[in-house]
Amino acid sequence: MSSDGFVPLDWEELPDAEMQKKALELFENMNKRRTTRHFSSRHVPKELIETAIMCGSTAPSGAHLQPWTFVAVSNQELKAKMREAAEAEERKTYSERMPEAWQEVLQPLGTDAVKEHMTDAPWIVVLFRQSKRIRDNGEVGPTYYSTESCGIAAGMFIHAIHNMGLVTLTHTPSPMGFLRDILDRPDHEHAMLVLPVGYPAEDAMVPNISRKSLEEVSIFFE
Ligand code: IYR
Numbered sequence: 332m333s334s335d336g337f338v339p340l341d342w343e344e345l346p347d348a349e350m351q352k353k354a355l356e357l358f359e360n361m362n363k364r365r366t367t368r369h370f371s372s373r374h375v376p377k378e379l380i381e382t383a384i385m386c387g388s389t390a391p392s393g394a395h396l397q398p399w400t401f402v403a404v405s406n407q408e409l410k411a412k413m414r415e416a417a418e419a420e421e422r423k424t425y426s427e428r429m430p431e432a433w434q435e436v437l438q439p440l441g442t443d444a445v446k447e448h449m450t451d452a453p454w455i456v457v458l459f460r461q462s463k464r465i466r467d468n469g470e471v472g473p474t475y476y477s478t479e480s481c482g483i484a485a486g487m488f489i490h491a492i493h494n495m496g497l498v499t500l501t502h503t504p505s506p507m508g509f510l511r512d513i514l515d516r517p518d519h520e521h522a523m524l525v526l527p528v529g530y531p532a533e534d535a536m537v538p539n540i541s542r543k544s545l546e547e548v549s550i551f552f553e
């Protein structure tokens with residue numbers, strides 16, 4: 332069976348009990364993921380980062396345009412440059428741009444303008460969203476749902492990092508325009524997330540917070 336441009340779906344039915352088991356095991360694994368700001372500088376092989384990017388890049392995307400570029404940086408000078416620029420923006424954000432309502436919800440998380448993770452973590456992965464695509468003939472065309480697509484890709488990347496036993500942090504220095512300049516990306520690429528990746532520091536801490544219950548996050552109509 333084949334029809335132009337389509338191939339049969341590669342899919343295998345699982346027994347009910349196996350489905351339940353896999354579903355719960357995945358939840359238990361995902362529920363152990365924590366965001367930490369405290370990274371060890373221990374080496375992480377490039378191959379692991381490459382595989383995590385390939386996991387992120389399996390995400391569904393608008394019109395299958397895959398509108399993302401993952402820029403992975405281990406170069407120490409470049410990381411230092413990014414940290415300096417991020418901290419300059421963040422100092423302004425924390426001291427002038429952050430309204431009180433925002434400060435109120437951030438306060439328990441203990442964040443501030445000091446971004447040591449930018450130089451401590453062995454890898455900084457910056458996810459760029461492509462608002463346009465370059466056709467094969469060089470012409471520029473639109474992309475579709477690029478924010479949604481990149482959000483999904485980021486989630487899959489984060490899960491891959493957790494699943495391989497490393498930690499990451501979704502850092503959003505704001506505004507992020509400086510990353511396009513430092514990392515030499517074109518105008519139609521927009522930095523969306525900064526993801527330091529590595530082993531946690533030995534004394535890594537995380538906020539003492541809990542996740543919402545199923546009842547709080549969902550409504551079912553049956
Ligand atoms: N971008 C800043 C502030 C910040 C904002 C939110 I919303 C957070 O959940 C955490 C931090 C920063 O990265 O510090």
